[in-house]
Amino acid sequence: MSTIDWAIILVYALIVIAIGIVASRQQNNTDQYFRGSQQLPWWAVGLSIIATSFSAASLLGGPGEGYNHGFLYLQLQFGDLIGYGLVILLFLPFFVQLNLTTAYEYLEKRFDAKTRSLGSLCFLLFVIARLGGLLYAASLVVATVTGLPLYNAILLVGIVSVVYTATGGITAVVWTDVLQFVMIFVGLGAGIWAAVSSVSGGFGQLWEAAGEGGKLVVVNPSWEPASIRSLPTALCAYGILAFAVAGTNQQSVQRYVSCADIKSARKAILLGWFSGFIGVAATLLLGVLLFGYYALNGGLPDGVKPDGILSHFIVNQVPPGASGFLVAAIFAAAMSSIDSALHSLATCMTVDFYQRYSKLKPSESQSLKVAQGLIIVWGILGILSAFYVASTQESLLPFLVKYTAMFLGPLLGIFLMGVLVPRVNATGAFYGTIASVALLTAGSTFGWFSFPGIWQSAIAAPFAIILGLLISLLGQKPKQRSLEGLTLWNSDKF
Secondary structure, eight states: OHHOOOOOOOOHHHHHHHHHHHHHHHHOHHHHHHHGGGOOOOOHHHHHHHHHHHOOOHHHHHHHHHHHHHTTGGGGGEEEEEEEEHHIIIHHHHHHHHOOOOHHHHHHHTTOOHHHHHHHHHHHHHHHHHHHHHHHHHHHHHHHHHHHOHHHHHHHHHHHHHHHHHHHHHHHHHHHHHHHHHHHHHHHHHHHHHHHHHHHHHHHHHHHHHHHHHOOOOOOOOOTTTOOSSSSHHHTTHHHHHHHHHHHOOOHHHHHTSSSSSHHHHHHHHHHHHHHHHHHHHHHHHHHHHHHHHHHHEEEEEEEGGHHHHHHHHHTOTTTHHHHEEEHHHHHHHHHHHHHHHHHHHIIIIIIIIIISSSSSHHHHHHHHHHHHHHHHHHHHHHHHHHHHHHOOOOOOOOOOHHHHHHHHHHHHHHHHHOOOOTHEEEEEEHHHHHHHHHHHHHHTTTTOOOOOOGHHHHHHHHHHHHHHHHTTSOOOOOOOGTTTSSOOOOOGG
């Protein structure tokens, strides 16, 4: 890392913190802090949607995926389109028209308070498990390419993320996400330029070498249920997983409800998908070009893992200046996921628990202070969690995949019960979801049945719906006030 590289990173970090400070001057109430008073432009929200899901792992894993498997991973973006399309059709009208702050407020209106708390708790457990892994993965890369000690890198990424998130609220999160998304593309451009300019034949020579290595195939139509690089799996299994993430995850829903109206939210979602498509394609392209580069230059050294290919290239091949932009891009990808996780945690805990269960109605200033305090607390816990992972060097990926499906699959089931099945009552929704989680966990633990990880949400959601409906049929029909304006059709049709 040269002086100019460090200067680029420092300027970027100062701009991010400055955005948080400027945004903090507008934070007078919780609506501004949680939803930006619904005055954020749809295009900024759209870029924030994709920046949130574009973590450091995405920026590093994408080139590794492209290096090893070419463009096949791009098929998952069609599953994403299915997921976002289902959110627009089924959930978005309720989220926006009901003037919600968290997605789980819908569950209380449709069912009851305990179901709302269950939904919010599922989300909180999902994010808490993910937070330490996000921070550790990002910091590991920052430490590798900058030479900082790992624990110092964890502190750097964690503290910067906490400062601007706590001070600026959702406004700071969205606008820094826009900056971070731009920075990600600048970094990818710098990496592609470095690869292309390092061989005499330029882009054409690298592309030809990649083609000879079989890296230019985009679609694999074969039926391979366990493979994410199979088109049927990408459309069906990943499409449902994307539906669960985009439709029940407060990190996404918080952006929809920050838009002025349904039309703006719809445009934001579609822009988010399109930007994600371009972003994933760019990371895969970089990996494909790196394959061509190393194929022409004796191959990668032994011991370089797929997720470490980009880091290896930055350290050994990228010139000063371009290295700074690439490291800043990794820094940006890390913070765009961490800030969203912290803010959504604080929002859910403040709105769904603190405000909901306080005996005395808290004032706006009290709620605002609680939310800011929670961001700081969870930021500290995330840093400590990352320290623990760094000390044990445990692999988090299999655990996180399982954890995501375990909670977001049944959570999708709750929302689908509410929107699509008017006969489901509060008792059925609550206990059906708990029973589905317990049965799926026990089945996986004791080997009663086994599904590939990517299919678990597609199995868990309908499983929860069936159990919820069966339990509901044993009890009374929901009252009309819990159906009007909360389902897609009237209950007398069932």
